[in-house]
Structures are given as C-alpha cells and as structure tokens.
Amino acid sequence: MRGPPAGPRVLLRRLREIMAEPISAQDRLDKIVRQIASNMVAEVCSAYVLRSDGVLELYATEGLKREAVHNASLRVGQGLVGTIAEEARTLNLPNAQAHPAFQYLPETGEEIYNSFLGVPILRAGRSLGVLVVQNKAHRTYYDEEVEALQTVAMVLAEMIAVGELEGLARPGTSLDLKRSIRLTGLGLCDGVGLGHVVLHEPRVVVTALIGEDAGQESERLDAAIAGLRLSVDDMLQRGDIGDEGEHRDVLEAYRMFAHDRGWVRRMHEAIANGLTAEAAVEKVQSDTRARLLQRQIDPVLRDRLHDFDDLANRLLRVLLNKPHGPSGADLPRDAIIVARNMGAAELLDYDRERVRALVLEEGGPTSHVTIVARALGIATVGRAEDVVALVENGDAIIVDGSTGEVHLRPSAELEGAYAEKVRFRARRQEQYRLLRDKPAVTRDGERVTLSMNAGLVVDLPHLHESGADGIGLFRTELQFMIAAKMPKIGEQAALYGAVLDAADGRPVTFRTLDIGGDKVLPYMRTAQEENPAMGWRAIRLGLDRPGLLRTQIRALLQAAAERELRIMLPMVTELAEVRKTRELIEREIAHLRRHGHKEPAKLHIGVMVEVPSLLFQLDGLAAVADFISVGSNDLLQFMTATDRGNTLVATRFDPLSRHFLRALKTIVASANAAGVPVTLCGEMAGSPLSAMALIGIGYRSLSMSAAAIGPVKAMVLALDTGKLGVLFDRLLDAPNADDGLRSALAGFAEAEGVPV
Numbered sequence: 092m093r094g095p096p097a098g099p100r101v102l103l104r105r106l107r108e109i110m111a112e113p114i115s116a117q118d119r120l121d122k123i124v125r126q127i128a129s130n131m132v133a134e135v136c137s138a139y140v141l142r143s144d145g146v147l148e149l150y151a152t153e154g155l156k157r158e159a160v161h162n163a164s165l166r167v168g169q170g171l172v173g174t175i176a177e178e179a180r181t182l183n184l185p186n187a188q189a190h191p192a193f194q195y196l197p198e199t200g201e202e203i204y205n206s207f208l209g210v211p212i213l214r215a216g217r218s219l220g221v222l223v224v225q226n227k228a229h230r231t232y233y234d235e236e237v238e239a240l241q242t243v244a245m246v247l248a249e250m251i252a253v254g255e256l257e258g259l260a261r262p263g264t265s266l267d268l269k270r271s272i273r274l275t276g277l278g279l280c281d282g283v284g285l286g287h288v289v290l291h292e293p294r295v296v297v298t299a300l301i302g303e304d305a306g307q308e309s310e311r312l313d314a315a316i317a318g319l320r321l322s323v324d325d326m327l328q329r330g331d332i333g334d335e336g337e338h339r340d341v342l343e344a345y346r347m348f349a350h351d352r353g354w355v356r357r358m359h360e361a362i363a364n365g366l367t368a369e370a371a372v373e374k375v376q377s378d379t380r381a382r383l384l385q386r387q388i389d390p391v392l393r394d395r396l397h398d399f400d401d402l403a404n405r406l407l408r409v410l411l412n413k414p415h416g417p418s419g420a421d422l423p424r425d426a427i428i429v430a431r432n433m434g435a436a437e438l439l440d441y442d443r444e445r446v447r448a449l450v451l452e453e454g455g456p457t458s459h460v461t462i463v464a465r466a467l468g469i470a471t472v473g474r475a476e477d478v479v480a481l482v483e484n485g486d487a488i489i490v491d492g493s494t495g496e497v498h499l500r501p502s503a504e505l506e507g508a509y510a511e512k513v514r515f516r517a518r519r520q521e522q523y524r525l526l527r528d529k530p531a532v533t534r535d536g537e538r539v540t541l542s543m544n545a546g547l548v549v550d551l552p553h554l555h556e557s558g559a560d561g562i563g564l565f566r567t568e569l570q571f572m573i574a575a576k577m578p579k580i581g582e583q584a585a586l587y588g589a590v591l592d593a594a595d596g597r598p599v600t601f602r603t604l605d606i607g608g609d610k611v612l613p614y615m616r617t618a619q620e621e622n623p624a625m626g627w628r629a630i631r632l633g634l635d636r637p638g639l640l641r642t643q644i645r646a647l648l649q650a651a652a653e654r655e656l657r658i659m660l661p662m663v664t665e666l667a668e669v670r671k672t673r674e675l676i677e678r679e680i681a682h683l684r685r686h687g688h689k690e691p692a693k694l695h696i697g698v699m700v701e702v703p704s705l706l707f708q709l710d711g712l713a714a715v716a717d718f719i720s721v722g723s724n725d726l727l728q729f730m731t732a733t734d735r736g737n738t739l740v741a742t743r744f745d746p747l748s749r750h751f752l753r754a755l756k757t758i759v760a761s762a763n764a765a766g767v768p769v770t771l772c773g774e775m776a777g778s779p780l781s782a783m784a785l786i787g788i789g790y791r792s793l794s795m796s797a798a799a800i801g802p803v804k805a806m807v808l809a810l811d812t813g814k815l816g817v818l819f820d821r822l823l824d825a826p827n828a829d830d831g832l833r834s835a836l837a838g839f840a841e842a843e844g845v846p847v
C-alpha cells in the first residue's frame with residue numbers, strides 16, 4: 092500500500108525546529124497545527140486543551156474559523172473530541188458525521204468535513220487535550236499518520252505539563268493538569284498531613300522526544316531491553332529478592348513481560364515514526380496507563396498493566412542510566428510519599444523528620460508497611476486508586492489518615508480548613524498528653540493495662556511520651572528486616588539492652604523472630620512458597636533452624652542480665668512447639684551459667700494465640716505458658732481465611748463480629764480461669780471502639796501503637812464496664828448480631844459519652 096504523501100519523520104523534524112524558535116506559545120501552537128495540516132494534506136488541524144472545569148477549549152486551528160479559537164468548546168464526553176478525551180483513545184473515522192457522538196459546533200464551520208482523526212493528548216495516561224485533523228474527502232487515515240499525530244500529541248503534552256500554555260488560558264480558568272482531585276481510600280494510620288508529593292518511584296523525565304536516527308535509536312532500545320532482561324534474570328537467579336522490595340512472583344511476571352513481543356514491537360514502531368528510544372518507551376507506557384485509568388477494567392488485567400508500567404519505568408532507567416529506587420536526597424521538609432506499594436524497610440529509608448504522610452495504591456490495615464508507618468506516627472491512606480498516575484512530583488497534597496481522604500492540588504480554602512484541623516488535633520494531642528501519667532481506670536474502677544507495640548529504636552522515646560505501661564509486643568524481626576545483613580549477636584543484644592533501659596523497669600515482651608510470610612529478609616535464602624503466610628515462618632522456622640533462634644535467645648538472655656525477661660513465641664500451633672522452645676531456652680541458660688554470665692532475674696515465656704488450633708488447646712496452653720498474648724491480626728486472618736495483605740479481601744470481615752469476639756472471649760475466660768495473664772496485641776487494640784469491645788468481653792490488658800494510647804485511655808476513663816457487660820451479654824448471644832454489632836457498640840458509646 093502506498094504510504095502517506097509526506098512522512099511523519101519530516102513532520103517531526105519540522106516540529107523540532109518550531110519548538111526551538113523564540114516565539115510566543117500561541118504562535119508556536121499555531122505553527123504546529125499549520126505544519127501538521129500541510130504535512131498530512133488535511134484541510135483542518137485543531138488542538139483542544141482540557142481546562143480544570145472539564146471543558147475542552149479550542150486553542151489553535153488551521154482550517155476552522157479563526158474567531159472560534161479560545162471561544163469554541165466542548166465538555167468532556169461531548170461530541171467526538173469530548174469522547175476522545177473521556178476515553179483516552181483515538182478515533183479514525185471516514186464519515187465523522189455518521190458517528191453517534193458527532194456534534195456540530197456552528198462557530199467553527201466544520202460541517203463540510205467528513206473524515207476525522209482525533210488523538211488524545213496524554214500524559215502519564217491522563218487526557219490533557221485532543222488533537223484533530225479533518226478532510227472533506229471520505230478517507231481512513233494511515234496507521235503511520237495516526238502514529239505521527241500521537242507523537243505530536245506527546246510534544247503538546249510536554250508543552251502543557253511544563254506550563255507553557257498556562258498564560259493562554261482565559262482569565263478565571265485554569266488547565267486540567269492543575270485540577271483539584273479528591274480521592275477516597277482507606278485510612279490506615281490516623282493523622283493529617285499537608286505537604287508536597289514525593290513519588291517513591293520518581294517518574295523519569297524524558298526531554299529528548301524527537302530522534303534523529305531511527306536505526307541508532309532502535310539499537311539503543313534493543314540494548315536497553317537486553318540489559319533489562321539480564322538484570323531481571325539475574326535477580327531471579329541470585330534469589331536476591333527483597334533487594335528492592337519485589338517478591339519472586341512479581342519478578343517472574345517482569346521476566347515474562349520483558350519478552351513480550353507486542354510491547355517491544357510497539358516501541359520500535361514509535362521509533363520508526365521519529366521518536367527517541369526513551370520517548371518511544373514513554374509513549375507506549377502512557378497508552379498503557381490510559382487503559383489503567385479506564386475504570387471498568389478487571390483486576391487481572393489491571394495487574395498486568397501495572398507490571399508493564401513498572402517494567403517501562405525500569406527500562407527508562409536503564410536507557411537514561413538512572414539508578415532505581417527512592418528519591419532520597421532532595422526530600423522536601425513536608426514530603427508526602429506516594430507509591431503503589433512499598434516494603435516496610437523502604438519506608439524506613441526516608442528521613443522521618445521530613446515525611447508528613449504516606450499514600451499507597453495498595454496496602455492494608457495490617458500489612459507491615461502500615462505497621463511501621465503507625466510506629467513512626469505517619470498519617471497513611473491506602474487503596475488510593477490510581478494516585479500515582481494522577482500526581483506529579485511536587486504537587487500540593489493533603490492526606491487525612493482518619494477518613495481516608497486524599498486531596499490533590501487542593502484549593503486555598505481547603506488548605507485553610509485542613510490547617511485548622513491540624514491545629515485542632517494538636518490541641519487534642521495536648522489533652523492526651525495531660526492524661527499521660529493518669530492510670531487507665533474505668534468509671535467503675537477497673538484498671539486496664541495499656542502497653543505499646545514497638546520494634547525499632549525510633550519507637551523508644553514514645554514509651555515515655557505516651558505514658559504506656561510497658562511494651563506489650565516488641566517485634567524483633569523489624570531489626571532484621573531493615574538490616575542489610577543478618578544482625579550479629581552483639582548487635583541484637585545491644586538493641587534489646589537499649590529497649591530494657593528505655594523501659595526503665597516497665598515490662599517488655601520480646602517476641603522471637605517472626606519472619607517468613609510477608610516478612611522477608613533480603614539476605615536469607617528461603618524456598619519459594621505457594622502460601623507463605625501459612626508456610627515456613629515464625630516459630631516453625633525457629634525450631635527447624637535452631638542456630639538462628641538460639642543466637643537470638645542468647646542475645647536476649649545477655650541483655651536482660653539481672654533484669655526481668657519476657658519472651659513470647661509467635662505462630663504457635665501445637666503445645667509441643669512451646670515445650671521444645673522452653674528446652675532450647677533452658678539449654679541456653681545453662682550455657683550462660685557455665686560461662687559465668689549473669690542470668691535474668693526472672694524469666695517468663697509466653698505464647699501468642701494467632702493460629703486457631705490453639706483455641707482448642709486452651710487448657711493445655713495455660714499449663715505451658717507463663718502468659719498469653721492474642722495476635723488478633725493473624726488470628727482473624729486464619730479464622731476467616733482472608734489474607735491480611737491482600738487488598739481485595741483484607742477488610743472483608745469485621746473483627747467486631749460475633750464469631751470473632753466469641754473466640755476472643757473464650758481465650759480471655761480460659762486464661763482468667765487458669766490465672767494466666769492475657770493481653771491482646773493486634774491492631775484492633777488500638778482502635779477505641781474495638782478496644783471498648785475487648786474490655787466488654789473481659790480483656791484488661793491491651794497493647795497497641797504508641798499513638799493509640801491517648802485515644803484509648805480517654806475512652807477507658809469514660810467507660811462503665813458494668814453497663815457495657817450487660818449490653819455484651821445480649822449482643823453476643825443474639826443469633827443475628829453480626830450485622831449490627833459495630834453500630835450497636837457505637838450507639839452505646841455515644842449514649843454514654845464515651846469518646847471512640
């Protein structure tokens with residue numbers, strides 16, 4: 092088939108000259124549309140730009156009436172142009188007027204044109220405008236012409252993104268790129284953050300769009316793809332997963348997609364049409380993003396597109412020789428980190444002093460990055476759909492971790508309102524501080540022990556600030572997760588000693604390593620598991636690899652010389668595991684003694700109840716455990732068979748449901764009967780409403796994030812457990828209580844003036 096009269100490459104060469112001319116933005120735009128029209132032998136070429144009010148305004152035209160420029164407009168979704176912007180897809184029509192969406196704009200004089208080619212002006216998948224050519228004759232535009240027009244649209248997107256067209260906007264209007272957007276995700280960590288976006292994986296900025304030598308650009312692309320494939324293979328082979336937060340299955344998907352012929356072909360086509368290798372990668376990536384932003388897409392395809400998106404980022408980095416990883420160095424003082432997802436260790440790489448909030452597209456309430464964010468007191472919102480595509484580095488943003496709201500590029504009024512909210516919260520924090528030294532005693536005289544969960548040195552100052560009664564759960568694995576290599580015994584002992592020093596006599600419960608599952612150690616080789624949460628983790632791994640557990644026990648015993656030591660075992664399934672661990676600990680004590688070391692003054696060995704099998708061994712448990720701690724995060728996960736890290740199901744079942752509360756009640760009742768102390772240390776302990784429910788079923792010891800102690804204590808001080816008990820007896824016995832439990836509890840709190 093005969094190609095188009097003048098090639099797209101000629102058009103792009105001319106375009107580069109126009110971009111370099113020292114002329115005004117309007118003149119440049121006018122010249123561009125004129126050039127396109129002449130190159131494509133089209134009678135009309137027009138550029139529409141999307142305003143923040145959802146209107147596409149005609150910014151330049153060759154062929155339509157001049158006076159229509161900055162006067163003619165369509166709403167998104169209206170007419171052909173509005174449809175293209177809405178759906179972010181190209182329309183190539185030999186008979187435009189026959190299309191159901193066609194709408195005639197009298198001010199333009201376009202009634203005489205039949206064929207129509209319109210492409211969206213895309214940036215990171217978002218429509219910023221539409222570029223159109225029209226002809227009187229009925230014709231279908233060649234694929235090369237479509238590609239060329241899409242390429243010019245990329246150049247226009249760049250002009251819009253750098254703000255070059257800002258000055259042309261009619262007074263009182265602004266461009267869509269700066270539009271305020273409100274997203275509602277899931278509030279994961281309480282707190283409000285006002286600041287500026289820092290993309291965790293900063294977008295690589297492509298400045299050289301138009302290539303000079305297609306052959307050379309193709310070679311660059313091929314070399315980069317080969318490099319990308321090698322690096323993915325290499326990571327898989329080394330078993331070096333976790334290095335950059337990836338899991339093995341993600342890398343496997345990368346490997347598959349890195350060999351995807353369609354993807355590679357589309358990039359080569361874009362180069363053949365005149366783009367540089369990096370612009371070609373970006374163009375194909377932008378098309379992928381545009382599809383992602385279409386709502387109706389199914390989750391499997393969405394994941395696939397996300398993988399391509401990640402891979403394109405990696406490829407851009409290889410091409411432009413930019414290292415992979417967080418932006419780090421130039422963090423603003425009010426950074427709000429935005430990411431699809433990240434590992435707990437990656438969050439710790441940021442300077443805590445500068446991070447005001449965290450926004451994730453994924454992330455669940457009990458995922459580990461959330462737990463770390465909570466420990467650090469960082470306001471966090473998860474499940475903020477498509478947020479990464481909707482923001483640019485440096486955009487103003489507000490994050491409300493209590494409601495799950497995220498405001499992108501907020502108005503001045505909204506910023507003012509939130510600044511007021513921040514001040515209000517600061518006043519409330521001040522009130523909590525006043526409660527710090529007050530014991531948590533209910534109105535009817537019941538003392539409730541409120542301890543905090545910790546795992547890092549950064550947590551220690553919170554012990555004093557929050558007025559916690561002690562550390563109810565010290566997650567020792569966090570030290571291992573953030574280290575580049577296995578911490579030595581001396582390093583472990585130093586941390587445990589520092590924790591005991593900071594606690595200054597208050598009890599500290601050290602949990603032995605809970606690794607495996609989603610807590611991977613980058614430097615430890617483990618086999619690939621189909622179901623890691625139910626796999627070789629925690630105490631199972633500890634007993635099978637006694638070297639690791641023994642070293643940790645030894646470090647704990649040394650750090651606690653002549654002090655009280657509380658050790659807790661995670662993921663216990665059968666009592667034999669407790670006995671075996673006890674034997675191991677006793678051997679270590681004997682070893683200490685033999686070598687003349689000082690022993691702990693007192694040793695308590697506790698068991699976490701987080702595997703449902705223990706619910707049926709509670710009698711025996713009381714005999715082998717000095718204390719019990721309920722890990723409600725895992726217990727709920729296993730009781731309801733819902734993966735706590737899977738955003739599709741993590742919040743599906745409410746812990747405030749009859750079945751779960753009944754199970755929790757059985758545990759506390761059995762422990763009380765046997766005289767074994769019992770605590771609950773899962774995330775639900777930190778929510779005042781859930782904590783109230785736990786007190787209602789008999790718990791008198793809870794362990795939570797430091798930030799939750801103030802609000803939970805305020806709740807306890809206002810509570811009458813006698814009245815709550817009456818309500819509970821009724822609720823837990825009612826056959827259909829599940830649906831109404833949460834609201835019944837909230838109603839009780841409201842009527843009784845209990846702040847939850």
Ligand code: PEP
Nearest residue numbers: 701722723724725772773
């Ligand atoms: C739990 O499972 O509830 C718990 C406290 O442990 P983690 O969240 O560390 O698994």
Ligand code: MG
Nearest residue numbers: 701722724725
């Ligand atoms: Mg657990």
